[in-house]
Amino acid sequence: MGHCLSCFKNQANADNSTSQRNKDEMTEIVTTHQVPAVMVSDYPQEEPLLHNNENSIIYRNNTNLQNANTLASVGEPCPEVHPQKTQYCPDKSQKTFYQKLPSIPRTMSSLGTSEPRISEYxxxxxxxxxxxxxxxxxxxxxxxxxxxxxxxxxxxxxxxxxxxxxxxxxxxxxxxxxxxxxxxxxxxxxxxxxxxxxxxxxxxxxxxxxxxxxxxxxxxxxxxxxxxxxxxxxxxxxxxxxxxxxxxxxxxxxxxxxxxxxxxxxxxxxxxxxxxxxxxxxxxxxxxxxxxxxxxxxxxxxxxxxxxxxxxxxxxxxxxxxxxxx
Structure with a gap:
């Protein structure tokens, strides 16, 4: 009907190549920019899922992944990253997703003192x-x-x-x-x-x-x-x-x-x-x-x-x- 089987095969191979290339690019982006290095190394890669036959990669739960990243920065359990494992995030020798907040200056501790404030007015x-x-x-x-x-x-x-x-x-x-x-x-x-x-x-x-x-x-x-x-x-x-x-x-x-x-x-x-x-x-x-x-x-x-x-x-x-x- 205008198309032979070999044409469909060639088209399918081209689609699969394009899909695989997009998958690799998106996996690299997510791994590099969203997931801390320790999480990539400690847990196996999640299998990406195709959604509605579009060339986009979606993990099972982006919200849970973000929560896991946050917990990883403060040393809390990270059960959502891998459902079969529950372990604590890395110690101080390993990198965390968020930078450590600066300590409160000593002068700030005086804000709560009971000494009355004098008004020149x-x-x-x-x-x-x-x-x-x-x-x-x-x-x-x-x-x-x-x-x-x-x-x-x-x-x-x-x-x-x-x-x-x-x-x-x-x-x-x-x-x-x-x-x-x-x-x-x-x-x-x-x-x-x-x-x-x-x-x-x-x-x-x-x-x-x-x-x-x-x-x-x-x-x-x-x-x-x-x-x-x-x-x-x-x-x-x-x-x-x-x-x-x-x-x-x-x-x-x-x-x-x-x-x-x-x-x-x-x-x-x-x-x-x-x-x-x-x-x-x-x-x-x-x-x-x-x-x-x-x-x-x-x-x-x-x-x-x-x-x-x-x-x-x-x-x-x-x-x-x-x-x-x-």
């Missing part, structure tokens, strides 16, 4: 609440309002601690930079937070002598009037600040020392060296001043004070002797 709002209407600073009235909200008296020891932590340059004045940076250093942005921090810092001063020394030195600078270039602390201000800074750890000699300064009105001021040395002096001498050595390099004001106190003690002893003799 809230600190600025807090500053605006107390700042002066004409000047970009918290002045006497604003500090008084702040103390009221903190439930503190303006002459409370904790107010001095707050000024120390804000690194305030002078009394009755907190600049914006001092207030904002100080609260950031204290890690707080609210009135409640300031209260908690002041309690914590105040308790710590009783245990940390170095921190107290830093507060003590700050107090002298804090009492100066920097607007006039003052370098010597007025005696009346010095007396008030000595009482304030020693609120929680008053040395035995303090009352006698302050009483001496108040009686001797000719003492106009306290230099920085005298202020600094008094801390050592108060730790060195006892209440009776018996351990004081006037040959040491003490300020002359301390010599005068000890001499005055010794005279007072001698007078008391003499008067007592007279009464006994009578």
């Amino acid at each position: 809230k600190i600025n709002q807090l500053f605006d609440q107390y700042k002066d209407s004409l000047e970009d600073a918290i002045l006497a009235e604003g500090i008084e309002n702040l103390c009221n909200d903190l439930q503190l008296n303006p002459d409370d020891f904790k107010v001095l601690v707050l000024a120390w932590k804000l690194n305030a340059s002078q009394m009755c004045r907190f600049t914006k930079s001092e207030f904002v940076q100080g609260l950031k250093n204290m890690k707080t942005d609210s009135i409640k937070g300031i209260q908690l921090k002041l309690n914590e810092i105040t308790c710590g001063l009783n245990r940390d002598s170095e921190s107290f020394k830093d507060l003590y030195r700050f107090t002298f600078k804090f009492g100066l009037d920097v607007s006039t270039g003052q370098r010597i602390l007025p005696t009346d201000i010095a007396v008030l600040l000595w009482r304030l800074v020693f609120t929680n750890n008053e040395p035995p000699v303090l009352d006698k020392w302050l009483s001496y300064l108040e009686k001797n009105t000719h003492i106009r001021g306290i230099p920085k060296d005298t202020w600094y040395m008094f801390l050592n002096f108060s730790e060195f001498v006892g209440e009776d001043l018996g351990t004081y050595d006037d040959t040491e390099a003490w300020p002359s004001l301390f010599d005068d004070f000890v001499e005055y106190e010794n005279d007072q003690m001698n007078q008391n002893v003499t008067k007592s002797d007279i009464k006994i003799q009578d």
Whole structure:
């Protein structure tokens, strides 16, 4: 009918050759680009199936094969690759389909910490609440309002601690930079937070002598009037600040020392060296001043004070002797 048997045979051979060539190409593609090398080597090749007499290669279940590839990358069983075998995928010495994910940096572990996050915006709002209407600073009235909200008296020891932590340059004045940076250093942005921090810092001063020394030195600078270039602390201000800074750890000699300064009105001021040395002096001498050595390099004001106190003690002893003799 126009075609002989040999023509059909030749056509069939040509179709078979084309089909076999397509099968080989597709098998090579699947083996090279989809199946990990270990899977090709460990398991026998699946028999490809022709679908609808088209020249395409389809494995029994592409979805299962992809799942097997995924499991192979993490070391899970791969039963779908070969139905008669269940074995674990290769160890670290063999290649995996997916690259290893990078490890999480150490800094990421801090994301879950409970430390509160400080808001500079809230600190600025807090500053605006107390700042002066004409000047970009918290002045006497604003500090008084702040103390009221903190439930503190303006002459409370904790107010001095707050000024120390804000690194305030002078009394009755907190600049914006001092207030904002100080609260950031204290890690707080609210009135409640300031209260908690002041309690914590105040308790710590009783245990940390170095921190107290830093507060003590700050107090002298804090009492100066920097607007006039003052370098010597007025005696009346010095007396008030000595009482304030020693609120929680008053040395035995303090009352006698302050009483001496108040009686001797000719003492106009306290230099920085005298202020600094008094801390050592108060730790060195006892209440009776018996351990004081006037040959040491003490300020002359301390010599005068000890001499005055010794005279007072001698007078008391003499008067007592007279009464006994009578």
